[in-house]
Amino acid sequence: MMRGIDPVTLMAVASFCALLWVASALHKLSNWQDYREQLRDYQIAPLPLQAGLAILLVLVEVLLALAWLADARSPWVALASAFLLLCYGAAMAYNLMRGRDGIDCGCAAAGQLIRWSLVVRNLVLALLALLPMWLASAVSMRALCWLDLVTIAAAAMMLYGAYVVANQLLANNPPQRSTH
Amino acid sequence: MNDLSLSVSNTLLWCAVLLLLAMVIALARQVGVLFERVAPMGALVTDSGPALGAAAPHFELKTLDAKTIGIPAASGRGTLLFFLSPTCPVCKKLLPVLKSVQQSERHWLDVVLASDGNMPEHMAFWRSAGLTGMPYVLSAELGLTYRIARLPYAVLIDEQGRVSAKGLINSREQLESLFVAKDLGVSSVQEYLKRSPDADVHHGHAAHPQPSK
Numbered sequence: 369m370m371r372g373i374d375p376v377t378l379m380a381v382a383s384f385c386a387l388l389w390v391a392s393a394l395h396k397l398s399n400w401q402d403y404r405e406q407l408r409d410y411q412i413a414p415l416p417l418q419a420g421l422a423i424l425l426v427l428v429e430v431l432l433a434l435a436w437l438a439d440a441r442s443p444w445v446a447l448a449s450a451f452l453l454l455c456y457g458a459a460m461a462y463n464l465m466r467g468r469d470g471i472d473c474g475c476a477a478a479g480q481l482i483r484w485s486l487v488v489r490n491l492v493l494a495l496l497a498l499l500p501m502w503l504a505s506a507v508s509m510r511a512l513c514w515l516d517l518v519t520i521a522a523a524a525m526m527l528y529g530a531y532v533v534a535n536q537l538l539a540n541n542p543p544q545r546s547t548h
Numbered sequence: 549m550n551d552l553s554l555s556v557s558n559t560l561l562w563c564a565v566l567l568l569l570a571m572v573i574a575l576a577r578q579v580g581v582l583f584e585r586v587a588p589m590g591a592l593v594t595d596s597g598p599a600l601g602a603a604a605p606h607f608e609l610k611t612l613d614a615k616t617i618g619i620p621a622a623s624g625r626g627t628l629l630f631f632l633s634p635t636c637p638v639c640k641k642l643l644p645v646l647k648s649v650q651q652s653e654r655h656w657l658d659v660v661l662a663s664d665g666n667m668p669e670h671m672a673f674w675r676s677a678g679l680t681g682m683p684y685v686l687s688a689e690l691g692l693t694y695r696i697a698r699l700p701y702a703v704l705i706d707e708q709g710r711v712s713a714k715g716l717i718n719s720r721e722q723l724e725s726l727f728v729a730k731d732l733g734v735s736s737v738q739e740y741l742k743r744s745p746d747a748d749v750h751h752g753h754a755a756h757p758q759p760s761k
Contacts, residue, residue: 405640409635409637468635470633470635470636470637470699471635471637472637477580481637515555515558515559518558518559518562519558519562522562522563522565522566525566525569526562526565526566526569529566529569529570529572529573530569532573532576533569533572533573533576536573536576536577536579536580537576537579539580540576540579540580540583
């Protein structure tokens with residue numbers, strides 16, 4: 369019997385990506401006014417396009433979350449996720465390079481300013497999002513039992529929790545709190 | 549050992565991992581809260597620019613709505629100069645506080661917003677943030693005179709035209725500390741502590757005169 373990588377590994381990473389996008393979209397929707405202002409501060413789109421861009425980003429995030437759950441092996445979902453993460457990273461890098469390091473990053477932690485460490489964080493997340501695409505060919509097929517579902521859900525939550533901790537620790541960095 | 553006992557053990561372990569992770573998240577948040585709590589309590593005073601107690605240098609400036617105002621005001625009213633920028637997140641957080649200060653102190657105080665840079669950006673910010681009730685001046689010279697290095701920064705000028713308190717402002721408490729400093733006639737927390745050696749010291753750091761809420 370040929371044994372490849374267990375599908376649970378792939379599903380866990382895919383579920384983490386889905387969780388990440390759901391959380392990101394919910395964060396934007398629940399702080400709509402702040403989100404709009406943060407987007408404006410990034411100065412990446414001309415003013416008339418801002419409202420459209422704000423809605424588009426949330427829509428894409430929700431669609432990506434659903435797509436991850438629907439088909440974890442699809443290379444398109446992985447590529448699109450990595451692309452969006454890199455776009456966010458690029459937007460931060462663009463502002464950091466112009467010296468506008470006093471703007472709010474719009475990340476989950478409140479009042480977190482953009483920094484190079486966040487660009488690196490997005491790079492790591494993008495690589496993680498590409499992982500399922502890379503694993504897909506090596507994954508063996510087997511029927512999943514209930515314990516596998518528990519493992520997938522718990523592993524995805526664990527990955528997300530680790531991400532939250534890492535992000536919070538980045539936000540705690542004292543220089544972050546200084547004003548610009 | 550059978551499948552069932554393995555499943556039970558596995559599930560329990562996952563629960564334990566997630567529980568521990570939740571506690572780590574809570575701890576990381578607490579560290580963040582702690583950082584905020586131990587931040588300087590009063591407004592951070594920098595030792596440059598016009599000295600506290602000295603007469604504030606006189607400026608005649610044009611506001612965004614093309615009126616001319618004097619700083620300090622000639623009419624025997626106090627002035628709160630608030631230096632801000634449309635791109636500073638902390639400034640935006642403090643705008644509601646500033647509006648409430650303007651309301652509650654309007655019998656003696658004018659709030660003046662100050663910044664520098666290009667007019668259209670500030671004009672758009674002034675309108676969109678609902679700041680039209682406060683004069684907004686653009687003057688690099690004003691910022692240079694008061695040596696504004698970091699934002700948001702506030703300078704309180706009393707009715708006699710003297711600089712009575714100033715500092716870097718990050719929170720409502722720090723803005724209110726300027727008024728407390730003026731009311732108590734002290735120029736800084738350091739001076740207050742020196743004057744009253746029995747000022748209560750607890751929780752490891754010096755208490756600072758808190759305005760009643």
